[in-house]
Amino acid sequence: MTRTRLILIALLAAFALSGCNTVKGFGQDVKKAGGELEEAADDAKN
Secondary structure (H helix, E strand, O other), rough: OHHHHHHHHHHHHHHHHHHHHHHHHHHHEEEEEEHHHHHHHHHOOO
């Protein structure tokens, strides 16, 4: 029973950590897209 719980906890931790990396990468993509959109708006204004 204890070994099963340990394995379950390890798997949940692995999924949680991989999820953090995915969210971080998504945030970077959104930030980059926002910067490019801002540049395009500045170019259109000028």
